Amino acid sequence: MFPDFLKWAKESGESRDTIYEIEKVAARLDLTDDELDLVPADLGYFEKVVAVSPYGAVSRSKNLDTARKRGNSRIRTALERFLAARGQGTPDTAVRASYDRVIGFMVDNEGFADRGALFTTSTHKPFLLVRARARLSLPDLDQPEFDRLWHDATPDGRKSLRKFAQRIGKLRRGHNRWPELADLLPRQDFVAPAPSDRARRIEWQSLPAPFRSDAEEVFRETLRQPADMKDWAKEQLRLGRSAVEIDAEIAARVGKEKKKKPPKNIDSALAGYRQATTWLLRESHSPETGFAGLATLRELFTAEALEAACSAQIARSAASISLKNANKSSTLWSRFTNLTTIARHGLRDPEILARIGLVRMFNADYVLLPSEMTEDAEAICDRLRKSPHLAAAFVNAPARLGAISTEALEAASTDFARERALRLSACAAAYSVQVSRALRPANLFMIRRKATPGCPRNLTWIADGQHAEICFSGGEVKNGQTVIVNVQGDDARILWQWDRVDRPKLMKLRGIESSPYLFPGTANPRLRKAALNLPAGCMSVASIMELWDLGDRQLGLGLTPHQCRHALATLMLAVRPGDFANVASVLANTEEVARRHYGKDSGEAAAVAVREALLAHHPDIFARMKRRT
Structure with missing residues (x-):
């Protein structure tokens, strides 16, 4: 377990920075130091749980993404040494060398295919993950070892493993083109296994x-709806059935069994x-x-x-x-x-x-x-109460991401770097909406800036770059309420930058010809609304989560788009303790739901602590929040 790992690190002379990173794990997982014995010292668990945990609670670095990667790397390499010392060895030098020869050949021959390069840029990258984790040399790599790597990997790691399997197949089939690699490759192709924690899919x-x-x-x-029953009854009358028989059958169908709400x-x-x-x-x-x-x-x-x-x-x-x-x-x-x-x-x-x-x-x-299900809301609220700087990071998220995007775009020299910078601008725009009035994700990423046949737009600029209004009719919202979001001031400028400047650049870079959505893509909406003819051209769920994760790595908040609703409610109760009606109106919920999620202590006690800490470090934060609500 991690206490054993920490003890070993101190006794074996690991660097002070590495020991600090190990000690931060409890806080990253919202555990006390005494609860660190709940965390197994296992590489698979580390990659799936610890490495992806929010880093903002333990660091205030200006570049949280880099700080988290550096901290994870220190823990990972020390954990490998710890496991090796316990006889649970990591890849030895000979194993790694078997990958180095193939990786080196690919790196030397990567470039632009139309200029004669054998491989496109970054072809070798999936091999780096396998080299770091595999216990068998590349020629001896087999399906059971590939399965082990797969089950220990994170979702991003599995994407790399899938690419690795595809490229191994391509390299093996191209033995005449690349004879230098023939004896260095595995003797079989690999198949990505079904995830062990997911149910078998049935089409x-x-x-x-x-x-x-x-x-x-x-x-x-x-x-069957009431209108359907009317049509059926008219049809039966035309066919000559008696009204008594038809009425009796309708009573049998919808009498005592009538639905409460279609x-x-x-x-x-x-x-x-x-x-x-x-x-x-x-x-x-x-x-x-x-x-x-x-x-x-x-x-x-x-x-x-x-x-x-x-x-x-x-x-x-x-x-x-x-x-x-x-x-x-x-x-x-x-x-x-x-x-x-x-x-x-x-x-x-x-x-x-x-x-x-x-x-x-x-x-x-x-x-x-x-x-x-109030546990998720309680966990987010507790995190913000205990770490006021996280609350400030949430409120200032649009400006922070906007600044990072601008700097990255100015420094970008490749299409990959430009695309990453533009995606950060998209995430900044999404946050500018969420800190104004946190929407449900299904609404946030279905915002339409242009009307299409049978489907109106949601986004209207009242004043260019200064005030945007986003309106959803009741038919688009989960509980049928009409929702209007006003994005103003600095947040409006960030939204304008994305909408009018960066969005067209990203569409051109990705080859997207047109899309009515604020966040464009090439997918179809997953669940179409019955009252709307939702068009194609939105982002897929996977793309949305990748976009949001890219932004969250810069902020270290560990929030999903939906959890922003919990964060906003916590800050609103800090401004107006006990005002659950106000929270309900902003989140388009009922007061009963708001009180159940956020009324653990009626809001007053928690608000005092969060209020004092926030005002000490960010005197203008409540003025900003009041403008939003």
């Missing part, structure tokens, strides 16, 4: 056609029903047996299938260090809600409905409503 189109047809019909029945987004509801169905299928039908014989949705709803799906979900959460604990996740609630809706309004089967209810009761400890 809806891979299911038998009769089953899909039956399920889609049940889903249509489940989603879904606002049919596509989203349908996606939820499909996910719940494949969730049940995953454990009741193995990949070996396939889905042969599966004909109707009704036959899937057995107590055994429901229990198996719940047990597998709980086991996956317990075995993973990256997934939430099952008793702190709303996944089971979501699955049971969709299955209950299907059983009640689609299948209309009391036995299946009761069966789902019983299995839900058996697993009640793990069926957590989203409204009960």
Whole structure:
């Protein structure tokens, strides 16, 4: 465990800076020094949990990204030496040398392909990760060792490993072009394994056609709206059925079983029903047996299938260090809600409905409503209360990222450097919105600066570079409330810089011809709004998270786009202790939700500590916050 590692570092004469970095790990993970024994001294755990943890709580460096990389490197190399001393060796000199020869050959022959280079620039980079982690020499590298590297890697590391596997395949197939490498390469190609902490994915189109047809019909029945029933009744009258029969059937369909609230987004509801169905299928039908014989949705709803799906979900959460604990996740609630809706309004089967209810009761400890998930909000609020400089970093995030972007763009000499600088400008613009009125991520990254057929714009410049208004109608917001964001002052100038200056540059650099979105891309919206004809041209979820992570590495806050809502609420309660109605209005929530998330101590006690510390270091911060609210 890490206390053993720390003790070894002190006794073996590791540098003072390295020891300091090891001692910072507890604070980075929001643990006390006495709780450091909860952290295993394991390279895989370090890469997945410690290395990616926020660094702003333990450093006030002007370049937090560089400081974090330097600190992680010191811990990583010391940890490798510690494990080697314990007989859990790291790659020896001969192993590393087997990679050096291939890497050296590629580096010497990288450049522009149209100028005669054998490889494009940076072809060798994925090999660096494997050289640092592999226990086998490159010619002896096999699939089990590749699997070990994969399961120990971070998401970014897995991207490099996937590129490594692709390039090994290309190099092996090109043995006639590069005979110098023939004897230095592995004897096999590599396949990226399925993530161990993620469920096996089942594509809806891979299911038998009769089953899909039956399920889609049940889903249509489940989603039947009052207007659909009217059309059906008129059609039945035209066919000659008596009004009494039609009325009786309508009463049977929607009488006692009438939905409390029909879904606002049919596509989203349908996606939820499909996910719940494949969730049940995953454990009741193995990949070996396939889905042969599966004909109707009704036959899937057995107590055994429901229990198996719940047990597998709980086991996956317990075995993973990256997934939430099952008793702190709303996944089971979501699955049971969709299955209950299907059983009640689609299948209309009391036995299946009761069966789902019983299995839900058996697993009640793990069926957590989203409204009960306050732990994430509490953790963010506590972090800001304990570290006022983080609160100041959040409020000043747009200006900080804007300045870094400008400096990086001026110094950029390659397309890669220019693209990185422009992405930082995009992140600064996103933060300028979030510190003004923190939006849900689905709204933030769907902001449209231009109208398209059937879809209005959200962004309007009231005064160029000084005041922007971003408006979302109720149909675009999760709870149906209309949301208006006013971005003014310095934040408006940052948003203008991105919207009118840097955004066109990034689009040209990436080859994006046109996009109505403030944050452009080439993807389609994941969940289209029923009331809007959302166009293509937005960023994918993966691109959004990469963009946000790039900015967060400069700030060290460790916040996701959604967690900015918690941060803003904490600061608002510091300005106006106990004013949950104001928090609710800014976040477009109800006062009850705001009090549940942020009313742990009614706000007053925490506000005093955060207020005094913030005013001592940043006298103008509350004036800025009051302008926002």
